[in-house]
Amino acid sequence: MPKIVDHDQYRKELLLKAFDLFAKRGYGSLTMRQLAQELGVSTGTLYHYFQSKEDLFLKLMEELAQQDFREAELVLTNSGNRLEERIAAVFDWIEQREGTFVKQILVSISFYQEQHNSKELLEASQIINDIEEGYRQLCHQYLGIADPDLMNFIDNLIEGITINRLFCPEQTSWRKQSQLLGKMLRAYIQTYHREGSDGI
Amino acid sequence: MPKIVDHDQYRKELLLKAFDLFAKRGYGSLTMRQLAQELGVSTGTLYHYFQSKEDLFLKLMEELAQQDFREAELVLTNSGNRLEERIAAVFDWIEQREGTFVKQILVSISFYQEQHNSKELLEASQIINDIEEGYRQLCHQYLGIADPDLMNFIDNLIEGITINRLFCPEQTSWRKQSQLLGKMLRAYIQTYHREGSDGI
Amino acid sequence: MPKIVDHDQYRKELLLKAFDLFAKRGYGSLTMRQLAQELGVSTGTLYHYFQSKEDLFLKLMEELAQQDFREAELVLTNSGNRLEERIAAVFDWIEQREGTFVKQILVSISFYQEQHNSKELLEASQIINDIEEGYRQLCHQYLGIADPDLMNFIDNLIEGITINRLFCPEQTSWRKQSQLLGKMLRAYIQTYHREGSDGI
Amino acid sequence: MPKIVDHDQYRKELLLKAFDLFAKRGYGSLTMRQLAQELGVSTGTLYHYFQSKEDLFLKLMEELAQQDFREAELVLTNSGNRLEERIAAVFDWIEQREGTFVKQILVSISFYQEQHNSKELLEASQIINDIEEGYRQLCHQYLGIADPDLMNFIDNLIEGITINRLFCPEQTSWRKQSQLLGKMLRAYIQTYHREGSDGI
DNA sequence: TATGAATGAGACTTCATTCAT
DNA sequence: GATGAATGAAGTCTCATTCAT
Numbered sequence: 001m002p003k004i005v006d007h008d009q010y011r012k013e014l015l016l017k018a019f020d021l022f023a024k025r026g027y028g029s030l031t032m033r034q035l036a037q038e039l040g041v042s043t044g045t046l047y048h049y050f051q052s053k054e055d056l057f058l059k060l061m062e063e064l065a066q067q068d069f070r071e072a073e074l075v076l077t078n079s080g081n082r083l084e085e086r087i088a089a090v091f092d093w094i095e096q097r098e099g100t101f102v103k104q105i106l107v108s109i110s111f112y113q114e115q116h117n118s119k120e121l122l123e124a125s126q127i128i129n130d131i132e133e134g135y136r137q138l139c140h141q142y143l144g145i146a147d148p149d150l151m152n153f154i155d156n157l158i159e160g161i162t163i164n165r166l167f168c169p170e171q172t173s174w175r176k177q178s179q180l181l182g183k184m185l186r187a188y189i190q191t192y193h194r195e196g197s198d199g200i
Numbered sequence: 201m202p203k204i205v206d207h208d209q210y211r212k213e214l215l216l217k218a219f220d221l222f223a224k225r226g227y228g229s230l231t232m233r234q235l236a237q238e239l240g241v242s243t244g245t246l247y248h249y250f251q252s253k254e255d256l257f258l259k260l261m262e263e264l265a266q267q268d269f270r271e272a273e274l275v276l277t278n279s280g281n282r283l284e285e286r287i288a289a290v291f292d293w294i295e296q297r298e299g300t301f302v303k304q305i306l307v308s309i310s311f312y313q314e315q316h317n318s319k320e321l322l323e324a325s326q327i328i329n330d331i332e333e334g335y336r337q338l339c340h341q342y343l344g345i346a347d348p349d350l351m352n353f354i355d356n357l358i359e360g361i362t363i364n365r366l367f368c369p370e371q372t373s374w375r376k377q378s379q380l381l382g383k384m385l386r387a388y389i390q391t392y393h394r395e396g397s398d399g400i
Numbered sequence: 401m402p403k404i405v406d407h408d409q410y411r412k413e414l415l416l417k418a419f420d421l422f423a424k425r426g427y428g429s430l431t432m433r434q435l436a437q438e439l440g441v442s443t444g445t446l447y448h449y450f451q452s453k454e455d456l457f458l459k460l461m462e463e464l465a466q467q468d469f470r471e472a473e474l475v476l477t478n479s480g481n482r483l484e485e486r487i488a489a490v491f492d493w494i495e496q497r498e499g500t501f502v503k504q505i506l507v508s509i510s511f512y513q514e515q516h517n518s519k520e521l522l523e524a525s526q527i528i529n530d531i532e533e534g535y536r537q538l539c540h541q542y543l544g545i546a547d548p549d550l551m552n553f554i555d556n557l558i559e560g561i562t563i564n565r566l567f568c569p570e571q572t573s574w575r576k577q578s579q580l581l582g583k584m585l586r587a588y589i590q591t592y593h594r595e596g597s598d599g600i
Numbered sequence: 601m602p603k604i605v606d607h608d609q610y611r612k613e614l615l616l617k618a619f620d621l622f623a624k625r626g627y628g629s630l631t632m633r634q635l636a637q638e639l640g641v642s643t644g645t646l647y648h649y650f651q652s653k654e655d656l657f658l659k660l661m662e663e664l665a666q667q668d669f670r671e672a673e674l675v676l677t678n679s680g681n682r683l684e685e686r687i688a689a690v691f692d693w694i695e696q697r698e699g700t701f702v703k704q705i706l707v708s709i710s711f712y713q714e715q716h717n718s719k720e721l722l723e724a725s726q727i728i729n730d731i732e733e734g735y736r737q738l739c740h741q742y743l744g745i746a747d748p749d750l751m752n753f754i755d756n757l758i759e760g761i762t763i764n765r766l767f768c769p770e771q772t773s774w775r776k777q778s779q780l781l782g783k784m785l786r787a788y789i790q791t792y793h794r795e796g797s798d799g800i
Numbered sequence: 801t802a803t804g805a806a807t808g809a810g811a812c813t814t815c816a817t818t819c820a821t
Numbered sequence: 822g823a824t825g826a827a828t829g830a831a832g833t834c835t836c837a838t839t840c841a842t
Contacts, residue, residue, distance in 0.1 A: 026313025028228035113226025160360025191387035426713025428628035510713040513626025560760025587791035
């Protein structure tokens, strides 16, 4: 193998270890020195693999987005049964990844707010969109919901649950909200899309 | 006698002007020097009215929460009619205040991520809870929904819409989501709470 | 009485109250605001009576020096008996005023070190000399010692005891050192100034 | 590999150069920027080697105390003869180091007065005690004086001479005071400790 | 006179980044 | 490649002093 493979591999390893640290302290509060120390390398090494703190962060977000895509595909292979069950499956999966999901959003926002440079802001926005898109894709394909407003409705609900669980974790439960969504969807479909099965 | 100033009044004025700046730059990126400059005072004056940057920020959040409460009460006086109409009213109101609402959340998160000290974190969490609680109270009383899970469902949806409108404003519309929620709620109630009218 | 008397009287009162505060915190650490607050006046008032912090401090030192002179004269009226007794009397008196004496020296040094301006430094030096001179006068006249080197010897000892009691109060005792000095002086006089009585 | 630097060695060099500056301006008046500038490094470098201004200062005092100890031992190797000669030797040595000695005391006092925090005060006190102890040890062993009060007497005298030479250098002379002390000690010993030679 | 709000220079300290080794 | 010492701009906060009331 050429050397470049090891280089990229090592870079990914550094990024993955860096995620928890960013999530714990936020973009602005985590210093490059701390990062280097906790990663067991020198700051010089960090700057050998990444152009800047910002570059490192953006590459981290990209990596996470790709991971999300890959995982989403795996989940999609489990074909679903009834709508409620599929919803429960999606919610379960998100609940399991709740920590990561929340961290991604938090750290994205903290980064987003740190930027003044419009070019960077755009790039950051793009990355966050990619992440969202990953989940959207997952839900869309897996839940088999075609109506974009309905899809958006579910996205919003998931995003809101995630945020609220961050601030008041005892008030919101994935399971209950999932059950409620299931019942509401069924009622909604039966009322407004009587034509059959789950197609919407 | 000293220069005549209503200390508390002036403090509130400073806070309100500071809100937009915090929202635009985030907690960590807005420096006290910038803040002073944009507010047209000296840094010394800022520190005359607030013990620290953190104190200033926390007092700002408190002030906003109080404003929210006051406004919420005003809105509640408009008695509602059908459930969909009441939902639409609430969503309309939030949509109008969307800018403020989003900013509050963003800036809270950016502050939240800046803190390591657990005592401060607790205080910050408390403030954010207060804000959320204000909205919750509003929805609860105005929509007349008693079921806590259902109430929570709506909260989550609103929160999620808010966040998503921040990142991809063209994908989500308050009006459409509001209509969808109305229809789903009606279908849900008719299916599971047949006993009558809108009571849930 | 003309108004100026009250003015000066009030100034002296402020100064005397200020002494303890300066002694406790040092010249550099005591802020004008703290000083004003503890004195129960506004900073504006402080600046009405004194041109600057430095001026206030220098006026305080002058006032203390004058007090020292006055007290020294009072003590001198008690005529002494044997040399050891007169030494003990002087040491006793200084011991009683130890707190004040130490504070004067400390605060003078802390002020002295704060100054870069040579004019101020000179003035400060002058003031401290005045204080020292007060004690010197006292010892000279009261102990009846004419030999300048011997007088200087005693001055040095007193100054040294004062400083050492500041840093390690348990190692040095005024009484023991006074007794030792008495015995040494007697032995010294008997050996080198045999001519008679206590005259030296 | 990084720039090759003997961390501890370089730290000592910085400290030693810093001493004169602290002595000249006092603890409070010497700013880290000035210090850095005069030392020919950046403020960042200062903070690379020391945790804070206070840490830098305390480490400086420790370093000086250690130097004192080392030098004291060297002086002790010169065996003494008659008491007056040994006293003269000690005073000569101190006179030569007068500048340093005075600066140490001055700068310690200026630091001492800057502190309100009792923990720091304790630490500072400890360091100053160490310095004093160094000199005490020196005198004790070299002069061969066992009586603690007498030893303390000499300590006080030396400290007093040092301080007085700071404020009125023309009034006090190390030589004269040393001679006087020698004569007084001899007279005292002959009068009260007749048993023989110099043993006290 | 007396007040205390206002000022702004400057203090200590941090941190992304560079570069000699 | 890797290191970590070095940089210096910029952050938060303080404080002697002024001045409108």
